[in-house]
Amino acid sequence: MAIRRGRGVAAINYPTGMNLGGDPTQALVHSTPTGNFMVTLSSVDLGQGMKQIMAQICAETIGVPTDRVVVDTADTDTGPHCMGTFASRGTHRAGNAVIQAAREARQVMLEVAAEELEVNASDLETDGQGNILVKGAPQRSISIFDVALSAHFKRGRSISGRGMFLIPRSYPEKETGAMKPSTCYAHACTVAEVEVDDETGEVTVLTVKNVFEIGRALNPKMVEQQLVGGSWMGISHALYETTEPYYPDRDHGGTDFNQYLMPGPGDLAQTEIIVLERPSADGPFGAKGPGEMCANPQIPAVANAVFDAVGVRIDTLPITPERILRALKAQASN
Amino acid sequence: MELRKSYFADQRKDDLHEIGQPRPRSDSPGHVTGKTAYFADRNFPAMLHLKMVRSPHHHARIRSIDISEAEMHPGVVKILTAKDVPHNVYTILILIQIGPEDETVLADGKVRWKGEAVVAVLAETERAAHEAAAKVKVDYEVLPAVFDMEEALKPGAPVVNEYHGRNYYLYDSGECRKVRFGDVEAGFAGADHVLEQTYQSSPIEHAPTETTGCIVAPEGNDRFTCYTNTQAMFFTLDNASIILQMPGNRLHFVGGTVGGGFGGKVDVIVEPIAILGAKLTGRPVSFIYSREEEMQISSPRAAEKVVIKDGVMKDGRIVARKVTGYTDAGAYSRHSPYGAQKGAGHYPGPYTIPNVWIDTYCVYTNRTPSSAMRGFGVTIGDFALEVQMDKLARLIGMDPLEFRFINAYRDGDMKAHRQPTEGAALIECMQEASRAANWPVAEKFMAMSSYAKGA
Numbered sequence: 102m103a104i105r106r107g108r109g110v111a112a113i114n115y116p117t118g119m120n121l122g123g124d125p126t127q128a129l130v131h132s133t134p135t136g137n138f139m140v141t142l143s144s145v146d147l148g149q150g151m152k153q154i155m156a157q158i159c160a161e162t163i164g165v166p167t168d169r170v171v172v173d174t175a176d177t178d179t180g181p182h183c184m185g186t187f188a189s190r191g192t193h194r195a196g197n198a199v200i201q202a203a204r205e206a207r208q209v210m211l212e213v214a215a216e217e218l219e220v221n222a223s224d225l226e227t228d229g230q231g232n233i234l235v236k237g238a239p240q241r242s243i244s245i246f247d248v249a250l251s252a253h254f255k256r257g258r259s260i261s262g263r264g265m266f267l268i269p270r271s272y273p274e275k276e277t278g279a280m281k282p283s284t285c286y287a288h289a290c291t292v293a294e295v296e297v298d299d300e301t302g303e304v305t306v307l308t309v310k311n312v313f314e315i316g317r318a319l320n321p322k323m324v325e326q327q328l329v330g331g332s333w334m335g336i337s338h339a340l341y342e343t344t345e346p347y348y349p350d351r352d353h354g355g356t357d358f359n360q361y362l363m364p365g366p367g368d369l370a371q372t373e374i375i376v377l378e379r380p381s382a383d384g385p386f387g388a389k390g391p392g393e394m395c396a397n398p399q400i401p402a403v404a405n406a407v408f409d410a411v412g413v414r415i416d417t418l419p420i421t422p423e424r425i426l427r428a429l430k431a432q433a434s435n
Numbered sequence: 436m437e438l439r440k441s442y443f444a445d446q447r448k449d450d451l452h453e454i455g456q457p458r459p460r461s462d463s464p465g466h467v468t469g470k471t472a473y474f475a476d477r478n479f480p481a482m483l484h485l486k487m488v489r490s491p492h493h494h495a496r497i498r499s500i501d502i503s504e505a506e507m508h509p510g511v512v513k514i515l516t517a518k519d520v521p522h523n524v525y526t527i528l529i530l531i532q533i534g535p536e537d538e539t540v541l542a543d544g545k546v547r548w549k550g551e552a553v554v555a556v557l558a559e560t561e562r563a564a565h566e567a568a569a570k571v572k573v574d575y576e577v578l579p580a581v582f583d584m585e586e587a588l589k590p591g592a593p594v595v596n597e598y599h600g601r602n603y604y605l606y607d608s609g610e611c612r613k614v615r616f617g618d619v620e621a622g623f624a625g626a627d628h629v630l631e632q633t634y635q636s637s638p639i640e641h642a643p644t645e646t647t648g649c650i651v652a653p654e655g656n657d658r659f660t661c662y663t664n665t666q667a668m669f670f671t672l673d674n675a676s677i678i679l680q681m682p683g684n685r686l687h688f689v690g691g692t693v694g695g696g697f698g699g700k701v702d703v704i705v706e707p708i709a710i711l712g713a714k715l716t717g718r719p720v721s722f723i724y725s726r727e728e729e730m731q732i733s734s735p736r737a738a739e740k741v742v743i744k745d746g747v748m749k750d751g752r753i754v755a756r757k758v759t760g761y762t763d764a765g766a767y768s769r770h771s772p773y774g775a776q777k778g779a780g781h782y783p784g785p786y787t788i789p790n791v792w793i794d795t796y797c798v799y800t801n802r803t804p805s806s807a808m809r810g811f812g813v814t815i816g817d818f819a820l821e822v823q824m825d826k827l828a829r830l831i832g833m834d835p836l837e838f839r840f841i842n843a844y845r846d847g848d849m850k851a852h853r854q855p856t857e858g859a860a861l862i863e864c865m866q867e868a869s870r871a872a873n874w875p876v877a878e879k880f881m882a883m884s885s886y887a888k889g890a
Binding site: 161278286363373 | 436437438439440442443446447451452453454455456457458459460461462466493531549582583584607608609612613614615616632633634635636637638639640642665666667668669670672686687688689690691692693694695696697698701726727730731735738763773776777779780781784785793800802803807809810811812813814815817818819820821822824825826835836839843844851852853854857858859860861863864865867868871872874885
C-alpha cells in the first residue's frame with residue numbers, strides 16, 4: 102500500500118454565446134450634464150463582475166476613464182432587452198451592444214465639441230483623461246464636462262447612443278447536422294498532478310497548471326478571479342460533487358453542505374493560470390467567453406492523472422475513493 | 436496569473452487604455468462589507484410566504500387533493516392548486532420555438548418526479564406556511580417509475596411524460612440530433628485500431644451561495660414588481676406572461692447582483708407562482724428555496740452517458756469518430772433539448788477528423804428535471820473525449836500531449852458540422868502547457884501554429 106503519483110493532460114475548446122445564435126442583447130448609453138456616462142442594460146450581473154466590464158468597455162469606446170461610467174442594469178422597465186446571462190455570452194453579446202451604443206454617443210459628443218472648438222469633428226480625438234483635443238494641436242481642447250454642459254444647455258443635443266448585437270440564428274440541417282453553433286471559441290490545456298492513496302482511494306490534487314486562450318483579457322484581475330474559481334470548480338466536479346451518488350438510484354441525495362461534498366480550502370490544488378490572447382473577429386476588443394470553459398479541462402486531466410498514478414480507469418463521475426478502491430480490487434483479482 | 440503576450444502578438448494591437456487594465460471592481464467594497472443589496476434584502480409590510488407541497492413519489496396519479504384542513508390553519512391566507520394557474524402547462528423554450536409544452540406549474544392529475552410541486556400555500560409566516568403544507572392531503576396512486584436511461588428507451592417502458600408520448604425528445608431530425616461527415620464505417624474499416632468506450636456522469640448541483648427565489652410586490656395599479664435573482668430578466672418575464680396570461684406591460688422585473696448563477700437560475704420556476712399569489716391576495720409574496728430545495732428540487736446538471744468509438748492509425752491520426760450522447764433530462768424538457776443539441780455541435784472536440792458520426796439524445800426519466808449548468812452540453816462530453824484521447828494515445832504507445840498535436844484543429848480545417856475552423860488556438864495552449872508543466876514534446880510540435888502557413 103502506497104501513495105502513488107501521476108499526472109494527466111486535457112485540451113479543450115468552448116463556444117461563446119447561446120448555441121446556434123439568435124440571442125440578442127441591446128444597450129443604451131447617454132451622458133449626464135456632468136459629463137458622466139450611463140450605460141443602461143437589462144443584463145444580470147451574477148457576481149462575476151459584468152457591470153465593471155461593461156463600464157470599462159464603454160469608457161474605452163468613448164475615450165474617458167472608467168470611473169466616469171455608471172452601469173444601470175437588470176430592470177425591465179428601464180433596460181433594453183437582453184437574452185440573459187448564460188452560455189458565456191454576457192461580455193461578448195452585451196459588450197458588443199455597449200460598443201455600438203458608445204460609438205454613437207461618442208460621435209454626438211465629438212460633433213458638439215467640434216461646434217465649440219470650431220473645427221471638424223473628424224479632426225478631434227479624446228485623451229482618455231476626460232478631454233477632447235484637436236489632432237496635432239492638443240493646446241486646443243475642451244473638457245468632456247464642458248461638452249456635456251454645452252450639449253444639454255446650449256446646443257440642445259442628446260449625447261446618447263443605441264446598441265444592438267445579434268448573431269442570426271442557425272438551424273441545423275436535419276440529415277447532415279450542418280450548422281453554425283458559435284462564431285468564436287475559447288481554448289484551454291490543463292495539466293494536473295495527483296497523489297492517490299491506493300489503500301483508501303483518496304485523491305489529492307497537488308498542482309493544476311491551466312493555459313487558457315480567451316481572446317482578450319478585458320480586465321486581467323477579473324479574468325483571474327473567474328479562471329481560478331473555474332479551475333477549483335473543475336476539481337470539485339472531478340472528485341466530489343453529485344446530488345445522486347448512486348445514480349441512477351434516486352436515493353442518498355445530499356440536502357445540505359454536510360452531505361453534498363465539495364472541496365474545502367485545504368483540498369484545493371496549487372493553481373497556476375496562464376492566459377493567451379488571440380482576439381476573436383467578432384468579440385468586443387476580441388474577447389471570447391471564458392466563463393464556462395475554464396471549469397472543464399481539469400475534470401479529464403484529473404481522471405487521466407489518476408490512471409497515471411494507479412493504473413485504473415474511472416470512467417464515471419465523480420471519481421470517488423469508493424470507485425477507485427473497487428477498480429483497484431477488480432484489477433487485483435484479474 | 437500570467438499573460439503570455441508573445442503568443443499571437445501579430446494578431447493583436449495592444450493600444451488600449453481602459454481595456455486590459457486590472458481596474459478594481461466597483462462592486463467589490465459592497466460585497467466584502469455586506470452592503471450589496473440582494474433581492475431577499477427587501478422586506479414589505481404584510482408580506483406572505485409561499486411554501487410548496489411536493490410529491491413524495493417518483494411517479495403517481497393524483498386521485499384527490501384535500502386542502503380543507505390546511506385552509507383552517509392559523510395564518511394561512513391562500514392555497515393554490517393547478518386550476519388556479521391560467522396557463523398551467525408550459526415549457527420555457529417555447530420562446531425560441533422549442534416545444535411542446537410539457538410541464539405543469541402545479542401538478543394536475545399526475546406527478547412525474549419526487550419533489551414535484553403540487554399545491555402552493557401562502558401564509559403570514561414561513562412557519563405557518565410549512566405547518567399548513569403538512570396538512571394538505573393528497574391521495575396518490577403510485578405508478579411504475581423509470582430511472583435508467585437505457586431502461587427508459589426500451590419498448591414497453593413506463594411513459595414518463597405524456598406530452599412527449601415517448602421517453603425521448605423528438606427533434607426535426609428524428610429521435611436524436613445528428614451530425615454526419617465523411618464515411619465513419621469506412622474509417623473504422625481502414626483504421627489500425629478501433630476503441631469503443633462508455634463514459635457516465637451523475638447529476639451535479641450548482642451550489643450558489645444565494646438560493647433561487649423572488650419577492651413580488653403589487654404596485655397597486657394592476658402591475659406587479661418581481662424582485663428576482665433570475666439570470667435572464669426578459670426571458671423570465673415573457674414566460675411568466677404566458678403562464679399567467681397577463682400582458683407583459685403588467686410585469687416589472689428587477690434583478691441586481693446575484694449570489695451565483697452557474698446556470699441554475701434560468702428555469703422560470705419561482706416567479707410565475709409568486710406573481711399569481713400576489714395577484715390573488717393583493718399582498719407581497721416571498722418564495723425562496725431552502726437549501727434542501729436548491730439541492731434536490733431545482734434542476735441539476737444532467738447525468739450523461741457518452742459512448743465514443745474511434746478509429747486510430749499507428750502514426751497517431753484519428754480517422755473516424757462516432758459519438759452517441761445521452762442526456763438525462765429528468766421528467767421535463769426545460770433546457771435539456773437545447774443542451775443535448777449543443778453537444779452535437781461540440782463533438783468530436785477540437786480535433787480534425789475526416790469521418791464523424793454523432794447522435795445526441797435527450798431522454799426522459801422520473802427524476803428531478805435537469806437543465807442548464809456551467810459548461811452545458813459540453814462539460815461531460817469533454818471529460819469523455821479527453822479521457823478517450825488519453826486511452827488512444829496509450830493504445831498506440833504515443834505521448835498523450837503529442838497525440839493531441841497530431842489531431843488538433845487549425846484555421847481552415849473543416850469541422851464535422853461543416854463550418855471551417857477560425858480563430859483556433861489549441862496548439863498554442865498545448866505548447867504553453869508543455870513549457871509550464873515541464874512536459875516536453877518533439878520540436879516539430881513546438882514549431883506548429885494554429886494559423887501561420889507552413890508552420
